[in-house]
Amino acid sequence: MRPSGILTVARLEFRLRIRAGRWRWLVAAWFLVLLLITVLVRAAAGQQNIAGDEPALGAVMFGVVVLVVLALALLVAPALAAQSVNGDRERGTLATLQVTRLSAGEIAVGKLLASWGTALVFLAVTLPLVLWCLAEGGLSVLRVAGVYLVTALLLGVVCAFSLALSALLARSTTSGVLAYLTVFALTVGTLIAWGLVTAITQETVRASDQVCESAGNCTPYNYETTLARTDRTWWLLAPNPFAVLADSAPAGPVREIRLPDGRVVEEPLEVDILGSMSRGLHQMRIRQVPVTNQYGTSYQAAEGAQGGPVWPTGLAVNLLLAAGSVWLTTRRLRTPVDRLARGQRIA
Amino acid sequence: MTGPETLGTPPPAGPPPFAAPTPGVHARGVRRSFGPVHAVQGIDLDAPPGQVTALVGPNGAGKTTLMLVLATLLKPDAGEVRVAGFDPVTQADAVRARMGWSPDVFGLYDNLSCIEYLEVMAAAYDVPRHARADRARHLLDLARLPEKAAEPVHSLSRGQKQRLGLVRALVHDPAVLLLDEPASGLDPRSRVELRDLLRRFAAEGRAVVVSSHILSDLEEVADRVVFVDGGRTVGQHKVGELPAAQSLRTYRLRSLDPDALHRALERASVGWVSAGAGGTAGLDVEVVGGERAAARLLSELVAAGVPITAFAPLGGALEATYLDLVEGQR
Numbered sequence: 067m068r069p070s071g072i073l074t075v076a077r078l079e080f081r082l083r084i085r086a087g088r089w090r091w092l093v094a095a096w097f098l099v100l101l102l103i104t105v106l107v108r109a110a111a112g113q114q115n116i117a118g119d120e121p122a123l124g125a126v127m128f129g130v131v132v133l134v135v136l137a138l139a140l141l142v143a144p145a146l147a148a149q150s151v152n153g154d155r156e157r158g159t160l161a162t163l164q165v166t167r168l169s170a171g172e173i174a175v176g177k178l179l180a181s182w183g184t185a186l187v188f189l190a191v192t193l194p195l196v197l198w199c200l201a202e203g204g205l206s207v208l209r210v211a212g213v214y215l216v217t218a219l220l221l222g223v224v225c226a227f228s229l230a231l232s233a234l235l236a237r238s239t240t241s242g243v244l245a246y247l248t249v250f251a252l253t254v255g256t257l258i259a260w261g262l263v264t265a266i267t268q269e270t271v272r273a274s275d276q277v278c279e280s281a282g283n284c285t286p287y288n289y290e291t292t293l294a295r296t297d298r299t300w301w302l303l304a305p306n307p308f309a310v311l312a313d314s315a316p317a318g319p320v321r322e323i324r325l326p327d328g329r330v331v332e333e334p335l336e337v338d339i340l341g342s343m344s345r346g347l348h349q350m351r352i353r354q355v356p357v358t359n360q361y362g363t364s365y366q367a368a369e370g371a372q373g374g375p376v377w378p379t380g381l382a383v384n385l386l387l388a389a390g391s392v393w394l395t396t397r398r399l400r401t402p403v404d405r406l407a408r409g410q411r412i413a
Numbered sequence: 414m415t416g417p418e419t420l421g422t423p424p425p426a427g428p429p430p431f432a433a434p435t436p437g438v439h440a441r442g443v444r445r446s447f448g449p450v451h452a453v454q455g456i457d458l459d460a461p462p463g464q465v466t467a468l469v470g471p472n473g474a475g476k477t478t479l480m481l482v483l484a485t486l487l488k489p490d491a492g493e494v495r496v497a498g499f500d501p502v503t504q505a506d507a508v509r510a511r512m513g514w515s516p517d518v519f520g521l522y523d524n525l526s527c528i529e530y531l532e533v534m535a536a537a538y539d540v541p542r543h544a545r546a547d548r549a550r551h552l553l554d555l556a557r558l559p560e561k562a563a564e565p566v567h568s569l570s571r572g573q574k575q576r577l578g579l580v581r582a583l584v585h586d587p588a589v590l591l592l593d594e595p596a597s598g599l600d601p602r603s604r605v606e607l608r609d610l611l612r613r614f615a616a617e618g619r620a621v622v623v624s625s626h627i628l629s630d631l632e633e634v635a636d637r638v639v640f641v642d643g644g645r646t647v648g649q650h651k652v653g654e655l656p657a658a659q660s661l662r663t664y665r666l667r668s669l670d671p672d673a674l675h676r677a678l679e680r681a682s683v684g685w686v687s688a689g690a691g692g693t694a695g696l697d698v699e700v701v702g703g704e705r706a707a708a709r710l711l712s713e714l715v716a717a718g719v720p721i722t723a724f725a726p727l728g729g730a731l732e733a734t735y736l737d738l739v740e741g742q743r
Contacts, residue, residue, distance in 0.1 A: 070536075071537075074533065074536045074537055075537075077533075078522070078533050081524075081525070081529075082522055082524050082525070085524035085525075086524055154520075157520035158516070158518055158519045158520030159519070159520040159521070159522060161486060161516060161519070162514075162516070162519055162520075162534075162578075162581065163537060164486060165484055165485060165486060165509060165512075165514050166509060166534065166537035166538050167506060167509050167510060167537065167538055167539050168537050169506075401485060401486045401487075401505065402482075402485055402486055402487050402488040402501060402502055402505060403486060403487055403488060404488045406447060412481055412486050412487060
């Protein structure tokens, strides 16, 4: 695979995308919608004074805006790649490329770069909004950079599997629908799967409590209860793009709390939505056990159990999906063709 | 005149067909099925450099499938193929560097200008960067589209697109040119120019394989013809030695004095059968005995003082041979 071949394909495809359709209007509309949302978020956050006296307004805004950006980008990205190969087949332009000295891998990667690059244009357009968030305070440049890097990677993953679907399926409408279903599976599907599996795999544990008729006159009793083992099922939620994004975000805003003994501890702000999601995800990995003492049973982290980040697993699953997609796309573009899929034409 | 040269089966005592890389196109016993459909079940084809080889056959005869095999896009189930001396399956890149292909149906990138389109294709074929613009200009001249260089491809007429697609196949100066139905959608003037182009490509030493339904065009441009039917080669001939030229042929006769023509025909020593009156266009006559008999008939008519204005074979030898072959199969 030569970089020059990849670039030839990427430049061609990118140029075609820019010239086709009313994409300037699309980008403008995209920006306006996100601007409106940012304005509303700013107004709501300012109204409630939710950040307290800490200068965290920017972080609060950023958290909401970036989740909306990801949600909308997940809707845009499949459209950029899901007809890339079979659409070219239908238009009769693919074979004329395959018969050149470009290799299948160069065509596949070039097409991926073009659709990914287009998705990144949409992402880049949101940067002015981020500057606004930065100006409001409480937000570090590192956090912005980290979040944008991961968002960019996630969009690349969506482009990659959309491209693979367009190479696998003969009809561009089918691949388009399937690309959106895959996005749905990653976002909503992981959540449903995680919820159901967690419900099914609940453990029955023995716990005890006591009834007290009066102070000092208590009768303990045992009972059985169920306990969700999210420490075993968290990985089902890990590939969720929103989980990956929130959990991978570099540290968010904190509030300093002076304890009575004079020590100062930092406490994360609850209003930072990315941070809250991240803490929730970390919690999932901690095994909870019932602990019974004289006051009854409560649930605590099992001894030695530590929560950990979820995003490395999630991002790895996503990147694996992307790598597999590129491999599959390359395979389907390889010529001479041995076996043809039903309804697939060569030229 | 020698008998028709038939290359359908290789001579048993000849040299091994693929001992050394040979230029041009050579295919032996190519087979390819799509599931239950046997598209190609034994096609032989030889297209030497410097010649135009016509691939002729009815729809569904396997022409396009064979072209796809030659163009490194489709793996044959069986058979030996060499394009510019290389195997399109195992040495696809070497073949692609030396082979230009123009499919029967193709798309262009509508949003590119003509010059951009050719430059992109030149880049895809590894033409050095500095040479791409010149190459694209040269090809636009060849396609008679120099004034369209900056125009978007979608503004071209169908024939202009066809010509652009044709010169696209030449962007890397290939030694072998495979053209599938290049004349479809072309107006008469463009067809004449296509013929001139094909002759020129061959004169430059390229091996040109062209499939077409327009047999009269092919007859004027082709050096060799390969007839295929039902996925098989049914004959390979040099165009000058087509078998139909030797047998029964229909001629169209026209005279300033139709009555004198009729009377002279009644007295002619050459056997003939009326093939219907062509109205004002003239009289159609099937001459028994091939070209020699036709020549004798003409000289007799002239000797009888008939004012002949036209005496021309109808359809041409290629068409006649083709029809013989197709009807012979039924």
